[in-house]
Amino acid sequence: MNDDVALHPSTVAIHAGRGPRAPGAPLNPPLTLASSFHGGSYAREQGAPAWEAFEEAVGALDGGRSVSFASGIGASTAIIETLPAGAKVVGPAAGYAWTRGLLRERADSGRITLTSVDTSDTEATLEACEDADLLWLESPSNPMIEIAELDRICAALRDRDVLVAVDSSFATPLLQRPLALGADFSMHSATKFIGGHSDLLLGVVTTREDHLDAKLRHVRAQLGATPGAIESYLALRGLRTLPLRLDAAQRTALELAERLSAHPAVGKVHYPGLPGDPGHERARRFMDGFGAMLSIELPAGADFAESVCRGVRVFTHAKSLGGIESLIDRRARYTGSSAPESLLRLSIGGEHVTDLWNDLDNALTKEAE
Structure with missing residues (x-):
């Protein structure tokens, strides 16, 4: 790529991390299955080519240097361990x-x-940050899809020596770039939208500060939270199609959110793309889209919500999110969840919107009878 030309993030996702365009060089970075290298380099300590290509691509999108980990929670743990x-x-x-x-x-x-x-x-967040060392933000949040005011919060903390970490997994680096807003760490569970096919575990953290990057790499080596070569290869391949997948998924998510808002079995829809959502104006201010995650509350209660999950046929009733297949799940059934008992979280994939709507409508209507 020409470093002197500013490219759209969608273009960066397709081209970053491919290596030099030299005659005879592979178009895609090859899968390198090796832990030790000539000259004394060792993968756990210095990294490996498969990770580096993925890290280069995410770093180009996030606007910093990226460090990959074995999972999203591994990436989160690494941030805490720098303190x-x-x-x-x-x-x-x-x-x-x-x-x-x-x-x-x-x-x-x-x-x-x-x-x-x-x-x-x-x-309340800024008040709580008095004398804090780190503020951990998750935006959009899981599972209520709430939007934190990243721009205002980061600006207010810029001169207060408080590090800001943002879990931006729901937004992906295509829709939100926390470092550009003033955050110190941008974290993604690449297991989700970046990988996009429900077949890997991976996490990645990006920072602009050399000393924070060095700390993250030391923690990764010390704790052994290293990514696998195959997982990194698959995640990079998933990143190439993220612009297409996410664009289609969030268009479908908005249409489903609008239809669900009028459904008699649905009490409340949580999706920042809806004008009445509390996060709508915030998301419009500093995000490049509203994402492909939404949640709905069902007044009929938890048993009804469970029956809807069992009644779908196009949606898949399963845990996790961000895959090409649309998922539905009741989040409050997991220990420690703060979600309402009747809340269903929907991860929108690539299926046709008509099929997804008919599936939801049939499950909601059938179970309500």
Whole structure:
């Protein structure tokens, strides 16, 4: 690529990390299955070609240097491990249960001190960050799809020596670039939309600061949270089609959200693409799209929600998200979830919108009878 020409992120996703355009060179980075290299380099310590191509591509999108890990939670753990003992961390009161569990366990062991706050409340978040070392944000959040005011929060903390980490997995680097807004860490579970095919586990963190990059790489080597070569290869291949997949999925998500808002069996729809959603104006301000995740609350209760999950035929009733296949699940049934008992989380994939709508409508209507 010509480094002097600013390319659209969709173009960057397709071209970054391919290596030089030299005669005879492969179009795609080859899969390198090796842990040790001539001259003393060792994969756990110095990295490996398969990881580096993926890291180069994500770094180009996120606007920094990327470090990949064995999973999304491995990437989150690495960020926490860059902090000194006793560091004060402000984390979300609601969000991904495994991240909240990680922070709580570290606090219970005395590794950090933890303050939980509603991170969709900007003023409360900034107040909680007094004397903090790190603010952990998740936006859009899991599973309520809430939008934190990343631009305002990062700007307010810029001169307060508070590091800001953003889990941007739901947005992907195509829709949101936290580092450009002033965050210090941008984290993605590449297991999800970046990989896109429900066949790998991988996490990645991007930062602009050399000392933070060095800390992340040291933690990865020390804890052994190294990505697999095959997983990295697959994630990079998934990244190539992310622009197409995400564009189609979020268009479908918006149409489904609008239709579900009028469905008699649905009480509330959580999707920032809806003008009445609390996160709509925030997302319009600093995101390049509203994403492919939405949640719905069903007034009929938890049993009804479970029956809807069992009643779908095009959607797949399964855990996780971001794959080419659309998934549906009731989040509150997982230990530690802060979601309402009747909340269903929908991850929209690549199926035709008519088929997805008919499937949801049939399940909702049949179970309501």
